[in-house]
């Protein structure tokens with residue numbers, strides 16, 4: 001007996017769709033990076049889908065690729081110097097296809113032993129890079145950096161208040177989190193989600209407007225007499241400026257005051273795969289927990305976050321539950337659902353496994369160091385051409401402005417460059433002024449792309465300067 005033929009397509013269609021996806025990837029360099037918005041065209045094209053009749057799968061997939069690629073900022077383009085959204089590595093896309101085809105259930109170890117063990121191996125690899133040789137680090141894959149940071153708060157709560165898992169917060173306590181004012185503001189959403197609210201997040205201003213020092217952090221904690229310090233969060237690679245907080249200083253404060261230390265290395269944590277990148281984050285090993293997003297610098301498809309902890313025990317405290325309807329735990333194995341906010345979960349590690357296995361650690365190291373070198377090139381060429389560099393980082397993220405430019409002029413330059421459709425960059429505030437921000441986001445970017453951006457910037461500056 002066969003199943004309901006209408007309920008599913010022919011698996012052979014996957015080969016045709018994969019061929020279309022491959023063509024899309026090959027063509028991306030020739031795409032317009034930032035096409036004009038096409039709201040009306042989009043509504044018209046989507047109106048054609050009333051779902052009344054079944055359509056041919058390959059035809060729909062071709063249309064979907066065209067819709068997604070043709071009417072969007074092409075963050076997969078080599079001349080996209082934007083936010084931390086690189087194109088996905090082909091091997092990682094392949095890993096995601098395999099994952100979707102098999103669809104392992106990552107809740108219980110016994111249901112998906114290979115997937116669970118692959119993820120454990122990856123957790124141990126990244127844990128040993130963070131904690132320098134400690135090969136028993138704990139952790140779990142997440143949907144992204146926000147979930148990983150959220151997990152850190154739950155672990156800190158479980159550690160700080162031993163009855164929290166059963167009874168919630170003790171009466172009258174006001175736990176607070178200390179983070180740089182330059183941190184990623186998912187911290188606000190997380191504070192709301194755990195019932196603490198925005199005011200529990202102390203946004204401490206870095207003295208230089210970029211990276212927060214341990215001393216400034218210590219002063220902020222000590223000034224805060226009545227509050228109950230729950231955790232200190234250092235950021236390694238801030239979203240706006242690529243700054244790295246003084247993690248060694250944070251570690252000292254955390255040890256002295258007995259506070260949980262978390263490092264949000266969502267983007268820059270990927271650089272741990274390169275020897276040069278590893279040296280950029282001194283003090284990272286002092287963290288109790290760390291966030292790294294493989295869907296950022298490590299270029300695997302979204303969403304892929306990684307939450308690392310020094311110990312399994314703290315993950316048990318935060319997430320541990322038991323129930324009779326789950327399959328029995330296999331002796332000496334860990335069921336992923338008791339270490340994660342998620343229950344049924346995608347095999348997120350599969351795409352990273354494919355990328356690592358096919359490129360090897362040396363391949364990833366070369367990719368990262370090439371991007372760091374391109375950042376250096378952009379920085380030095382900008383200086384040579386009379387631009388002022390506004391941030392201070394060895395990571396490939398450069399903030400800069402035209403000499404003496406007011407905010408309006410900076411915005412005009414940004415709009416002019418983006419308006420050419422040949423490159424994309426953004427603007428951010430840095431020490432009170434609007435500056436341009438260019439991040440070497442794509443592993444396909446090369447010297448020609450950097451020089452193209454520079455040419456477009458110089459052209460855009462001319463009329464504004466006049």
Ligand SMILES: Cc1ncc(COP(=O)(O)O)c(C=O)c1O
Pocket residue numbers: 084143144145146147184186235237238239264265266267293305
């Ligand atoms: C430093 C940092 N932390 C956390 C996040 C949030 O990560 P996600 O978007 O994967 O949830 C970002 C996103 O850009 C980030 O830059």
